[in-house]
Amino acid sequence: VDTPYNNFDEKMYQKISYYKKEFDLQDIDDELYIKFNGVMSCAKVYINNHLVGEHLGGYTPFRFCITPYVKTGQNIVFVEVDSTEREDVPPFGFVVDYLTYGGIYREVELQFCNKIHIETCGIQTLNVLSNRPEIKVVINIINSKCEQEKIKIVNVITNKNKIVYEFSNNYVLNGLNREELTVSGFPRNFELWDLDNPNLYYLETRIYKNNELIESVQNRFGFREAKFTKEGFYLNGKKIVIRGLNRHQSFPYVGYAMPKNVQYKDVEILKYQLGLNCVRLSHYPQSDHFMDRCDELGLLVFDELPGWQHMGNENWQTNAIQSIKEMILKDQNHPSVIIWGVRINESDDNDIFYSLTNKTAKALDPIRATGGVRCIKNSNLLEDVYTYNDFSHTGKNPGLEKREKVTRKNVPYLVTEYNGHMFPSKKFDNEKHRVEHVKRHLNVLNSVKKNKLSGAIGWCMFDYNTHKDFGSGDKICYHGVMDMFRIPKDAAFVYSSQGSKEPVMHVASSLNIGENEGSRPTDIYVLTNCDWVDLYRNNSFIKRFYPNIKKYSFLDHPPIIIDDLIGDLIKDNEPFTAKDAERVKRVLTKASRTGGKLNIINKITMGILLIKYKLTQKDGENIYTKYFGGWGSKATTYKFEGYINNNKSITVLKSQVFNPVLEVKPDSYDLFEGITYDATRVVISLKDENNNPIIYANNSFNIEELGAIEIIGPKTISLIGGSIAFWVKTKGFSGKGFLKIKSHEFGNLEYEFNVIKETL
Ligand code: GAL
Numbered sequence: 001v002d003t004p005y006n007n008f009d010e011k012m013y014q015k016i017s018y019y020k021k022e023f024d025l026q027d028i029d030d031e032l033y034i035k036f037n038g039v040m041s042c043a044k045v046y047i048n049n050h051l052v053g054e055h056l057g058g059y060t061p062f063r064f065c066i067t068p069y070v071k072t073g074q075n076i077v078f079v080e081v082d083s084t085e086r087e088d089v090p091p092f093g094f095v096v097d098y099l100t101y102g103g104i105y106r107e108v109e110l111q112f113c114n115k116i117h118i119e120t121c122g123i124q125t126l127n128v129l130s131n132r133p134e135i136k137v138v139i140n141i142i143n144s145k146c147e148q149e150k151i152k153i154v155n156v157i158t159n160k161n162k163i164v165y166e167f168s169n170n171y172v173l174n175g176l177n178r179e180e181l182t183v184s185g186f187p188r189n190f191e192l193w194d195l196d197n198p199n200l201y202y203l204e205t206r207i208y209k210n211n212e213l214i215e216s217v218q219n220r221f222g223f224r225e226a227k228f229t230k231e232g233f234y235l236n237g238k239k240i241v242i243r244g245l246n247r248h249q250s251f252p253y254v255g256y257a258m259p260k261n262v263q264y265k266d267v268e269i270l271k272y273q274l275g276l277n278c279v280r281l282s283h284y285p286q287s288d289h290f291m292d293r294c295d296e297l298g299l300l301v302f303d304e305l306p307g308w309q310h311m312g313n314e315n316w317q318t319n320a321i322q323s324i325k326e327m328i329l330k331d332q333n334h335p336s337v338i339i340w341g342v343r344i345n346e347s348d349d350n351d352i353f354y355s356l357t358n359k360t361a362k363a364l365d366p367i368r369a370t371g372g373v374r375c376i377k378n379s380n381l382l383e384d385v386y387t388y389n390d391f392s393h394t395g396k397n398p399g400l401e402k403r404e405k406v407t408r409k410n411v412p413y414l415v416t417e418y419n420g421h422m423f424p425s426k427k428f429d430n431e432k433h434r435v436e437h438v439k440r441h442l443n444v445l446n447s448v449k450k451n452k453l454s455g456a457i458g459w460c461m462f463d464y465n466t467h468k469d470f471g472s473g474d475k476i477c478y479h480g481v482m483d484m485f486r487i488p489k490d491a492a493f494v495y496s497s498q499g500s501k502e503p504v505m506h507v508a509s510s511l512n513i514g515e516n517e518g519s520r521p522t523d524i525y526v527l528t529n530c531d532w533v534d535l536y537r538n539n540s541f542i543k544r545f546y547p548n549i550k551k552y553s554f555l556d557h558p559p560i561i562i563d564d565l566i567g568d569l570i571k572d573n574e575p576f577t578a579k580d581a582e583r584v585k586r587v588l589t590k591a592s593r594t595g596g597k598l599n600i601i602n603k604i605t606m607g608i609l610l611i612k613y614k615l616t617q618k619d620g621e622n623i624y625t626k627y628f629g630g631w632g633s634k635a636t637t638y639k640f641e642g643y644i645n646n647n648k649s650i651t652v653l654k655s656q657v658f659n660p661v662l663e664v665k666p667d668s669y670d671l672f673e674g675i676t677y678d679a680t681r682v683v684i685s686l687k688d689e690n691n692n693p694i695i696y697a698n699n700s701f702n703i704e705e706l707g708a709i710e711i712i713g714p715k716t717i718s719l720i721g722g723s724i725a726f727w728v729k730t731k732g733f734s735g736k737g738f739l740k741i742k743s744h745e746f747g748n749l750e751y752e753f754n755v756i757k758e759t760l
Contacts, residue, residue: 001102002253002713003465005484006474010467013102013255019079023110025070030112031144032070034077035063037288038106040256041089042082048075056089056319058100059284059306060326063111065144079104087312090320090344091283094310097470097477098248098283101255106287107675114207114215115144116151116173121205122332123221124367129237132186133223135165139181139205141173149173152208157187159201164190192236193222193335195277198298200335222295222335228369228385228412233338233454235300241448242300242455243499244278245270245481246417248464249286251727252484253713259676260289262727265667267293269486270461275499278338280416280457283308283345283373285327294336302387302416302457303331304341304373305357311347320344320353321360328364339385339414340365343372346389349379358382373416377406385454389417395440399447400456413453418444420459420479424472427489428695428721431508431515434490438508438525441481441494442552442559449554462486485725487683493527497557503649504529505642510695511565511654513629518595521628524562530642530649533560535567538637542567564589565638566627574623575613584609584623592628653690660694661687662746666728666753671709671737673730673757679712682751684741685723697722702742708755709737730755 001013025032034052036043041058044051048071053064083102085092091100122138137155154168167185191199200222207215227234233242247266251258267290270276279294280302294301305324311317324342331337342357354372361370371387386407390400403413425437441458448456462480471477476484481492488496493506505528513519526533526545535542545560552558566589571581587602587609598606610620626633637655641648663685671678686697700718705711705728712727728739737753 003255005252006465006476008475010099010475014084015102017081017083017103019081019104021077023075023077025072025075028070028072031065031115031117032067033063033111033113034066035061035109035111036104037061037108039081039104040083040100040102042086044080046078057306057323060323061330062326088315088319090306090312090316090323091308091310093312093316095467095469096308097466099250099255099465099467101250103257105255105257116149116207116209117142117215118205118207118217120329121217121219122365123203123219125221125223126367128192128223128225133188135185135187137183137203137205139183141179141181143173143175143177143179146175146177148175149209153181153183154206154208155183155185156204157201158204164201190223193224194236195298198222198296200295219333220295221333224335226338228414228454230410230412232452240277242278242414242457243445244276244280244300244455244457245274246280246282246457246460248282248460250464259679261668262679262681263287263289264293265681266290266486267297267299271297271299274492274495276495277499278302278455278457282460285330291331291334291336295334299336300338301334301336302339302341303327303337304345307344307347309344309346311344311350311353317353321356324357324360325364328361332365337368339369339371341373341387342370342383343374345373346375348376351380351382354382371414378408381407381409381411385412385414387414387416390415391418391420391422393418393422393440393444395423395436399444400451402451403453415448415453415456417459418456424478425489425491426478426721427483427487431510432517435508435525437489437491438494438527441491442555445494445498446552446554483720485683487723487725497527497529498555500529503642503644505533505640505650505652507640507652507654511638520595521565521592526560526562526640528560528642529557530644532643534641535562536639537565537569540569542569569627570623580609588624588628591624654692655690657688657694659689660697661689662743662749663687664741664749664751666751669753671730671753671755673732673755677730677732679727679729681725681727682739683723683725684719686719693722695722699743699745704740704742706738708733708735709739709753728753733757
């Protein structure tokens with residue numbers, strides 16, 4: 001079921017569906033398992049008509065042993081998937097501000113295992129900053145014959161195929177079906193995993209029986225120490241202020257079902273485009289591909305159990321506990337994960353239940369911090385970190401509350417959401433609204449450092465489809481700093497300007513006064529990491545502007561606020577002395593900002609100046625029109641030149657639009673189909689001659705595919721706020737894929753993709 005972009009009945013995917021697949025087996029002497037990485041939200045799995053198991057909960061993996069039910073030759077796996085919102089399964093039972101979609105949306109695999117094999121392997125790195133670092137490996141062994149066995153376990157740590165360290169232990173399995181063993185080693189000479197150098201290692205765990213290798217699994221991990229303290233968050237002993245956004249795992253049209261490279265892309269956007277150091281997986285565990293990429297790029301992760309405000313009955317709670325276990329077993333080896341969220345997002349205190357969730361997490365992972373996202377003050381802290389959704393900012397008050405006001409105890413503290421529904425903003429809202437959105441994100445970031453918090457994670461990365469009870473009435477919550485297609489709104493540049501390693505300069509204005517109330521000019525926010533900006537008007541220098549450290553003293557890169565588009569132009573071009581030109585400018589600026597409402601002093605000043613220079617009132621009005629209105633003149637071009645370390649690093653030009661340009665940008669022209677299909681995003685934007693997005697463009701297109709690719713979603717689309725995107729996916733074979741974008745205004749544009757189907 002493809003869901004529309006907006007305006008649909010969420011019941012459309014809430015159904016029971018059935019999947020069937022035939023597979024051939026020859027000479028079965030292994031133990032066979034079927035593993036599902038994610039089925040939304042409940043699954044009953046049958047092999048050759050035998051029910052082999054049922055799983056409740058759509059965000060964590062599960063596997064069933066199918067050995068007794070398979071046969072040589074053809075077999076059938078049949079899955080009944082319940083995507084209705086069952087009251088016994090978190091997050092359901094009341095309302096939820098996001099859609100949960102349905103179906104088998106992550107990979108499924110058949111596992112051929114030895115009778116003695118490793119089910120999970122948890123790797124903990126301890127004391128990595130000391131002179132005796134330790135690696136502790138918790139191995140869950142399945143011994144399906146349940147016989148006592150002497151085994152040897154060898155652990156080999158490698159990096160780029162070189163052995164770094166090896167340790168081994170002998171064991172006697174005691175004959176239970178499942179057994180947990182813990183082994184430790186003390187490696188040296190490794191590089192730490194951190195945000196700039198996310199060094200990763202592999203641990204290969206081998207089992208030998210009678211000197212014969214019978215099992216070997218490989219897990220990737222990193223050496224690092226992540227600590228929350230009252231003073232803030234420390235990674236490898238270095239203080240880091242967490243700056244992140246919340247992410248849902250949804251996409252237009254396909255809900256949760258997106259393959260590896262699309263998951264990767266979201267991490268790349270968070271890390272590189274938005275310059276963040278953290279993401280919160282709101283409000284459930286997400287794709288392994290997403291997690292892998294966070295490890296590879298160095299992006300911290302707040303991982304949390306599924307749930308949203310509502311807490312259900314005993315059954316429901318049992319399922320929640322089970323999902324914590326599954327989350328930790330799935331994600332424990334990712335160095336990027338720094339905290340487990342073990343409370344239902346924004347639920348009330350429940351000491352009995354939350355003692356159990358904390359205990360469950362600590363039993364599996366004694367090292368990582370726990371948190372639990374609440375929106376209540378002074379709640380009982382059973383976790384290591386008080387994690388709080390602070391929606392106090394109204395645009396007129398400080399960005400965040402002081403920690404002392406939220407929790408009286410001096411404890412580690414992290415803000416896990418802010419803004420969001422307090423100021424929904426669309427990419428195509430008017431400029432005043434969009435700039436207010438920008439300011440609110442700036443204000444909160446400024447407060448984070450001022451209040452010396454561990455950091456803050458905003459709501460949210462991109463807009464998302466939601467239930468009828470939330471959003472703007474079209475089933476979309478416009479809470480993102482990007483739209484649903486991951487195309488940035490102005491507020492996205494608040495983040496890029498703080499964290500990007502590249503020069504950033506986003507002028508959050510089209511400089512058209514007609515966009516403003518009463519055509520009055522306003523301050524212009526330039527989101528940038530430049531040291532200063534030189535502003536030119538039609539190539540005449542106006543003024544040098546610096547970051548506004550007065551208003552945003554705690555930001556690494558305060559915005560540059562431009563409040564003067566005239567500079568010395570009146571002085572240089574009109575018959576006034578420097579002092580009088582300044583006076584004229586002041587009065588006319590006042591007139592422009594107030595819509596001509598001048599007080600008596602301004603009026604007298606202007607009158608005296610006109611008389612002094614023998615000018616009429618009409619002359620005065622003409623000066624106003626020339627410098628403030630710009631009517632009738634040839635198009636005004638503003639040039640913003642940004643300097644970093646005395647070097648001109650980035651230039652933005654703003655002028656009127658005469659010849660719009662259609663920009664089509666695929667994320668990649670190469671697609672690789674492996675275990676699943678691959679997909680890539682194609683972004684279409686209408687730009688002006690100076691590469692600025694034309695926000696109010698809504699041109700429409702017909703899109704067509706040919707060959708090895710297929711378009712996801714509708715084939716007639718129109719720009720939404722100047723841009724839109726869609727994804728194309730592979731179809732199961734190698735070859736060329738062709739995409740045609742047909743437009744009334746821009747003709748036909750064609751793009752060629754290369755699809756390679758890997759032979760498995
Ligand atoms: C929070 C909630 C989020 C989202 C957000 C909107 O209360 O945790 O899931 O609904 O509000 O601002």
